[in-house]
Amino acid sequence: MTDVPETIRVGVLGARGRMGLEVCKAVDAAEDLALVSMIDQGEELFQASDAGAQVLVDFTNPDVVMDNLRWAVDQGISVVVGTSGFTEDRLEQVRGWLAAKPGAGVLIAPNFGIGAILMMQFAARAARYFDSVEIIEQHHPRKLDAPSGTSMHTAKVIAAARAAAGCPPMPDATKEEMAGARGTEIDGVRVHSIRAAGLVAHQEVLFGTSGETLTIRHDSLDRSSFMPGVLLAVRHVLRRPGLTIGLDPLLED
């Protein structure tokens, strides 16, 4: 484990993006963090190691994040990753890289919003008590991927909770007359993706059983909602070698 310095030197990848700009502002404003490197498309990653970054924060896009991560782990630099697109295959690759660099830590969180984390925990808790559950995620139209990383993670934790409780398959007699009408399916849970101007990041988990429904909804109305979680991760990642998924273990510390 790396000793945690009094001031953590932080680099931001995707620094001119919507999230990157917000992260730079938040890091800059934190007394115990120093913003030493800001890298965006077309700029060289080695600037971050030259600047002595101890933690990198990646908010880029699913096409480039794996190269960034590989480079950082090779350098022994810890990384906090918010970028979406992490399948089980990708996580396995990251575990492989980390095995060769035991000091480095990588924390990948599908969502840094505290409310979003609670929404996923509440959904996992409710899962076993309802016959049906579907997820509706809603985002701004400049989002590059669908379904969202948050909805994929939510579907997985719900599916795991249902499997652990021995829930039967969900009732659904519908024949899909047009492809996509019933959304996509992740571990047996339907996910519907909406993209509309004016939205930021929102998700509903809709449960149904005989005579009642339960809707668990989270709204990020502004990207500042993600910053307390990002800063928490930056402060913890040097103490957590290996791969950490989500902020849940940090909130329990």
Ligand SMILES: NC(=O)C1=CN([C@@H]2O[C@H](COP(=O)(O)OP(=O)(O)OC[C@H]3O[C@@H](n4cnc5c(N)ncnc54)[C@H](OP(=O)(O)O)[C@@H]3O)[C@@H](O)[C@H]2O)C=CC1
């Ligand atoms: N985990 C969480 O809580 C959250 C996760 N996200 C995720 O974070 C990611 C970024 O979202 P958002 O900020 O809205 O996206 P943006 O497109 O606004 O920002 C991404 C930035 O990364 C830049 N970029 C592209 N390639 C590279 C590269 N190789 N090295 C460095 N920078 C690069 C882009 O440049 P260019 O535009 O020129 O390509 C852009 O400036 C998405 O995957 C999103 O889903 C978003 C919000 C919260």
Ligand SMILES: O=C(O)C1=N[C@H](C(=O)O)C[C@H](O)C1
């Ligand atoms: O692109 C976004 O904006 C967001 N992406 C993440 C995701 O894919 O879940 C997190 C949050 O929903 C905002």
